[in-house]
Amino acid sequence: MAKTILEMDNITKTFPGVKALDNVNFKVEEGEIHFLVGENGAGKSTLMKVLSGVYPYGEYEGDIVYQGKVQQFHKINDSVDVGIAIIYQELALFPDLSVYENIYIGNEVKHNGIINWNQTIVKAKDMLKKVNLKVKPETLIKDLGVGKQQLIEIAKALSKEVKLLILDEPTAALNEDDSENLLELIKELKKQGITCIMISHKLKEVVAIADKATILRDGQTICTLEKAKGEIDEKTIIRHMVGREMNQIYPKRENHEIGDTILELKNWSAYDGQLGRHVVKNADLKLNRGEIIGISGLMGAGRTELALSMFGNPKNYKLKGDLVLNQQPVHFKHTSDAIKAGMAYVTEDRKGNGLFLLQNITKNVSASKLQGIAHHGIINNNEEIKIAEHYKNSLHIKASSIEQLVGKLSGGNQQKVSLGKWLFAGPNILILDEPTRGIDVGAKFEIYTVMNELVEKGLSIIMISSELGEVLGMSDRVYVMAEGEIKGELDSQSADQEKIMELATQ
Structure with a gap:
């Protein structure tokens, strides 16, 4: 029988006017991958902050039992000293320092009180091997992508001989390849005996690698699902998360009438002087009143750049082509001009x-x-x-x-x-750039419902999304971008994931 490494018994945490955790019970076995799942505001991050000492002993009720002993963490270093490390979605790295300096900062390799930099570099190389990251230890953090920075955070934790690793939304800002690499690393760390707690809204990740998943809702423990018992699947998780069946993740629209064209791009291009290249090339696009169009494509396809070039051009691209609003050509000199003309942009x-x-x-x-x-x-x-x-x-x-x-x-x-x-x-036109990134399935449903209500009232929406299911589930038409170009247009009846990916990889 597996040994219990962590028990959190009857944890209650109250903020002014809000009970964030209400007698939460949470149990983790040694060497497992255990997901903590729930809607935004369910209490997941708060529970982990209690565990790591961000919220110190005395500011919550209940007991933390770690490796068989009741713990009283008064600060973060107390939890670090016993082998607990937490990595947040917002990485805590120093961009102007090197990889090896970041890995060992606060945990310096010293001899007679003096830092041994040569030994630090040697040890950093060993840590980089453990996380399968091939970069030079001397590389500055600011010269690395987010995916590699995430691995350096894990290497930093491993350098402190971590036994329990907590990852809070580790793949939220990563592309598909970096996410896959990270999940493979988590499985590898499990083989090395490291226990992992992961907070994630990406249910596919939970299904893919979780041994167990504990569901929180409204600050309370709902249940713990086990892979060995065949309990971990998206439908079951969603039902426990939101307290109801969600057969329709994408709510259908009623009274859906699409009107005349409200916005049109004709041969629209945007040149980025800093990058020295076009970020949008010869785009033709139409948006009708009461319609949602989806803009799909891989990272770097030019979707956000297209939106910004329309919305007053805050990046100062060199623009060519025509932007036609309500049958009239317009030239916005500033975002305020776009707002006055009835446009709004919800940034990613x-x-x-x-x-x-x-x-x-x-x-x-x-x-x-x-x-x-x-x-x-x-x-x-x-x-x-x-x-x-x-x-x-x-x-x-x-x-x-x-x-x-x-x-x-x-x-x-x-x-x-x-x-x-x-x-x-x-606004008459609302641009939504990744409207549901980093939020849970229940909150997504509420955002989708609002979107449907808005278009039913005649507002028009341009939705940029990296989630193909979202694009297909919410759009009347889909434009697919690659390398700054619109590669194709699909209607809701003919669009599917294969067709979108085929166009996105042209």
């Missing part, structure tokens, strides 16, 4: 470019149209509060109040705030 990087994380929900929602709630340059606070309450309720944003800081919200709720912010601007 909600944390970096889409939201003010240190501001509350109210200030974020009103930011796109302050003039709409101002009189003689003074903001009407009562009106601002009404608007924020409206979008909190209509978009089902889960928060203690509209005064809650956006940085404290789950990813799905942050995305809803970003959507509310742009809906307040009153």
Whole structure:
């Protein structure tokens, strides 16, 4: 019988106005890959922060039993000292330092109190071999892609003789190849006796490599599913996550009428002077009123660049061709021109470019149209509060109040705030760039439902997505891009994954 490495008994964690964890029980066996799954806000990351000492002993109720002993972690280093390491979605590396410096920072190889750099490089090479990463230890972090940086984070953990490795959404920012490499590494670490806890919204990953999966919902433990018992499949996981069957992941639209053309691109090109090449080439595209068009393609295909070139061209590309809006050619000099013309753009990087994380929900929602709630340059606070309450309720944003800081919200709720912010601007055309990236299946369903409600009211949506199921499930038509070119257009009846991938790899 497998030995238990970790038990978290009756863990309760409360924030002002919110009980994030409510008597959660979580048990992990030595040497297994154990996924922690649940909707955004279910309590997954909070539970792991309790375990790692981010939320120290005394700030929660319940017991952490690790390797048979009740632990009292007062800081992160306390958990690190006993062999627990956590790697977050936002990597904690120093971009201007080398690979070997990052691996051993805080855990320096010393002799008589002096760092032995030669020995550090030798040991770093050994760690890089363990994670199957072929880079020179002297390479600067900023010169590596996100996938390789993720492996360096794991190498850093291994250098501290980790026994329990926690990965929080490790593949969220990775492409398909890097994700596959990481999952293979996790399986290899299991063979080496390292226990892994993974938080992921990608249910295919759970099905592919999980030995067990514990489901959290609303801060409570729902169940633990076991692969050995044949319990781990997407349908079962979804049912436990959301508390209901989700036979239709993509809700169908009612009263769906598509109108006349509202936007058109003719022979549209965008040249990036910094890269020295075209990022969009001779694109022809139409968007009709009350329609969702999907833009599909592999990483680097030019999808985001196409969106930005239309939305006021903030990257200052050299543009050629025609952008026709409501039958009239337009030339936007700034994003503000595009907003005034009835366009809105929900960025894929909600944390970096889409939201003010240190501001509350109210200030974020009103930011796109302050003039709409101002009189003689003074903001009407009562009106601002009404608007924020409206979008909190209509978009089902889960928060203690509209005064809650956006940085404290789950990813799905942050995305809803970003959507509310742009809906307040009153657009006719909404560009959604990776609208459900990094959010769970329940929150996705809510975003899809909002999208359907918007197009039923006559709004038009351009949706950029890397998820083929999402593109096929939500789009009326699909444009497929590769190397900056639109390689083909498919209607909803004829489109399938094979046809999209065939066009995307031309």
